[in-house]
Amino acid sequence: xxxxxxxxxxxxxxxxxxxxxxxxxxxxxxxxxxxxxxxxxxxxxxxxxxxxxxxxxxxxxxxxxxxxxxxxxxxxxxxxxxxxxxxxxxxxxxxxxxxxxxxxxxxxxxxxxxxxxxxxxxxxxxxxxxxxxxxxxxxxxxxxxxxxxxxxxxxxxxxxxxxxxxxxxxxxxxxxxxxxxxxxxxxxxxxxxxxxxxxxxxxxxxxxxxxxxxxxxxxxxxxxxxxxxxxxxxxxxxxxxxxxxxxxxxxxxxxxxxxxxxxxxxxxxxxxxxxxxxxxxxxxxxxxxxxxxxxxxxxxxxxxxxxxxxxxxxxxxxxxxxxxxxxxxxxxxxxxxxxxxxxxxxxxxxxxxxxxxxxxxxxxxxxxxxxxxxxxxxxxxxxxxxxxxxxxxxxxxxxxxxxxxxxxxxxxxxxxxxxxxxxxxxxxxxxxxxxxxxxxxxxxxxxxxxxxxxxxxxxxxxxxxxxxxxxxxxxxxxxxxxxxxxxxxxxxxxxxxxxxxxxxxxxxxxxxxxxxxxxxxxxxxxxxxxxxxxxxxxxxxxxxxxxxxxxxxxxxxxxxxxxxxxxxxxxxxxxxxxxxxxxxxxxxxxxx
Ligand code: F6R
Numbered sequence: 001x002x003x004x005x006x007x008x009x010x011x012x013x014x015x016x017x018x019x020x021x022x023x024x025x026x027x028x029x030x031x032x033x034x035x036x037x038x039x040x041x042x043x044x045x046x047x048x049x050x051x052x053x054x055x056x057x058x059x060x061x062x063x064x065x066x067x068x069x070x071x072x073x074x075x076x077x078x079x080x081x082x083x084x085x086x087x088x089x090x091x092x093x094x095x096x097x098x099x100x101x102x103x104x105x106x107x108x109x110x111x112x113x114x115x116x117x118x119x120x121x122x123x124x125x126x127x128x129x130x131x132x133x134x135x136x137x138x139x140x141x142x143x144x145x146x147x148x149x150x151x152x153x154x155x156x157x158x159x160x161x162x163x164x165x166x167x168x169x170x171x172x173x174x175x176x177x178x179x180x181x182x183x184x185x186x187x188x189x190x191x192x193x194x195x196x197x198x199x200x201x202x203x204x205x206x207x208x209x210x211x212x213x214x215x216x217x218x219x220x221x222x223x224x225x226x227x228x229x230x231x232x233x234x235x236x237x238x239x240x241x242x243x244x245x246x247x248x249x250x251x252x253x254x255x256x257x258x259x260x261x262x263x264x265x266x267x268x269x270x271x272x273x274x275x276x277x278x279x280x281x282x283x284x285x286x287x288x289x290x291x292x293x294x295x296x297x298x299x300x301x302x303x304x305x306x307x308x309x310x311x312x313x314x315x316x317x318x319x320x321x322x323x324x325x326x327x328x329x330x331x332x333x334x335x336x337x338x339x340x341x342x343x344x345x346x347x348x349x350x351x352x353x354x355x356x357x358x359x360x361x362x363x364x365x366x367x368x369x370x371x372x373x374x375x376x377x378x379x380x381x382x383x384x385x386x387x388x389x390x391x392x393x394x395x396x397x398x399x400x401x402x403x404x405x406x407x408x409x410x411x412x413x414x415x416x417x418x419x420x421x422x423x424x425x426x427x428x429x430x431x432x433x434x435x436x437x438x439x440x441x442x443x444x445x446x447x448x449x450x451x452x453x454x455x456x457x458x459x460x461x462x463x464x465x466x467x468x469x470x471x472x473x474x475x476x477x478x479x480x481x482x483x484x485x486x487x488x489x490x491x492x493x494x495x496x497x498x499x500x501x502x503x504x505x506x507x508x509x510x511x512x513x514x515x516x517x518x519x520x521x522x523x524x525x526x527x528x529x530x531x532x533x534x535x536x537x538x539x540x541x542x543x544x545x546x547x548x549x550x551x552x553x554x555x556x557x558x559x560x561x562x563x564x565x566x567x568x569x570x571x572x573x574x575x576x577x578x579x580x581x582x583x584x585x586x587x588x589x590x591x592x
Contacts, residue, residue, distance in 0.1 A: 001586040002085075002099035003027050003071040004177065005194040006158045008168045008215055009185025013067035014058065020187075020194040021051050021069045023242070026250070026391040027190070028586025029071030030079035035086040035095045036064030039165050042095045046084035065215075066168055068158040070097035073586045076105070077121025086160075087125045089132035090117060093162045096131070098124040099190060100154030100175035101591045108150065127157065140164070141225055144171060144210045148223050154348060154591060158188060170211040175590050176346050176374055179203040179211060179218050181232050186213045191346075191370075191588070192235040193242060193389070200235040204377065236371045241388045249579045251392035251477070255565050256436050258397050261387045262429035262558070265404050268386050270422045275412040281381045284363050285413060289335025291317040294325055294353045296589070298395040299341040299402060301469035305557045306341070306406035308462055312554070313413040322349035323592065326356060340366040341406075343390055343398035344588040345373020352592060354378055367405055369398045383409065392580045393587045394477050396565050399469065400558050404428075407555060424552040428559060431549045435562040439570075442563060445545060446570035449503045449532045455480050456494075456524075457564065458487040459507035460517050466507050466557050470564030477582050478571040487513075487520040500528035505564070508535035509548075509556035534563050 003024030007013040017034045032054045033046025043062045047053040070085035077083040085097045102108070105123040108130060116129045130150065134143035140161055154174035161167065170177060170188045180187030180195035180202055188211070189195040192202060205211060208223040220228040247253040269276055291310055293303040303319040310317040326349065338357045340350050345368035354364055354375060366379035369387050376382040385401035404425060411421045455474060457467035467484035474482040485494060487506065498504070506521045508514045514535070521531050534546040536556070546563045572579045
């Protein structure tokens, strides 16, 4: 979702900001803009669409050593040039970029700004108008403190005050924002990616803090104006990992990286053949009487598989949609442990649950791919996914890494057994390799089977969870209306939708239920469906279109998802869609 980058130093900020915005593109956006302060005037350039459009409207003659850039994912108002950020106050004194949602914007408009002539439909313009009003009667530091008091909701803000040409301000509550430290320059950014081309020295900003950013120094203040000292940390991302290389799309690169990720997890989480998890994490997990997995989207699908794995250790485990749990909280059992699954570590829905559960005193563990992310920092413990940066909006390698880390946790929790997980994961990596080597076959299958505007994935047991994830992957990048169903449930209503040539893809990896799923495939075939079967070799028929070498049945979801990722990829490719940046979607969903 919206991305922010800011720079103040001794060189022209223009290219630094544009590169930063390009690095933030993966978060998802529909318009973009920059502001450059050249000591006399603040120049704003913005446009709807991609950064390439923005580049074409930026005047190359304009230079400024202070500036801010923004990618906007529309919430209030359409993705137009008018609604794009930066926004300026009516006198032009303040220029502002914002990531988040102001929940009390209507009240603020009515109470303080009833005579203000708004130029856009955004909640952001309310903030810039309000700061201008507050600064009429207060010095800017006090005005920002008043602003923090008045704003309800989530916001990461970058502010330029025309009266202070050598300062940039940052303010944060709930939405992500980091500071970047250099010798002769300072930065702010929604995440490390926005700043890595200049610095890997980062500093956290906590909620309701604001920062005065000058060329040679950063000063953080709490909401009451007290100075806060905070030590920088080094970003744990290799900038080369975010290059696409020879791949046409990040998504294909990330699908291909999955065997490497599995091997990296073996290296990271096993020492001398034994699972090596931090003692404090282990103690917390062992004490849990019931686990609550909280996640959204693809991470939630990984959570369903995690439930299966964790309940195998005897601990009851529930899976909840983050956005539902926070405002419709069920009865929580004594001895609860909250496990947050989040690739980005920034998902606002999950964070809202984390904040609430921490306040209630429950232990919280986050599984995330991003070290130093909000959900990681704010939980008691973190287990990292080690998948490397995932840039494509559609999650692939972070999904399989989440499932693998949950398998590692569950196996360690189960204690002594003959199950050699390191060996089984190594087998998974090898089978993954053989599947991704056969790309042409998936391209052909996508051409043959994904011909309609709708499709169904069906499976039983853990294959049902894979069906849910497969359908989401197909929907989000190919825009095919796809649904994942428990195979046995289809006949209880949804089978009414099956007509001639409806694509139905069956997933078969579990011996106990494979015949039942085959019966369900027959039922839809009898009604005209065009079926495609993905099955384990030991359960396969010669007529199955995709036959996969067996892996341990508990780890089947790590393998059965690969053909479905490739089908989604080629389905979208054949439709010539923007695979890495599907419409309306954001990688980092930082608003509730
Ligand atoms: C789909 C996808 C999303 C995310 C969801 C949660 O491919 O990536 O469904 O899984 O938005 O995001 P994270 O995992 O970052 O919390």
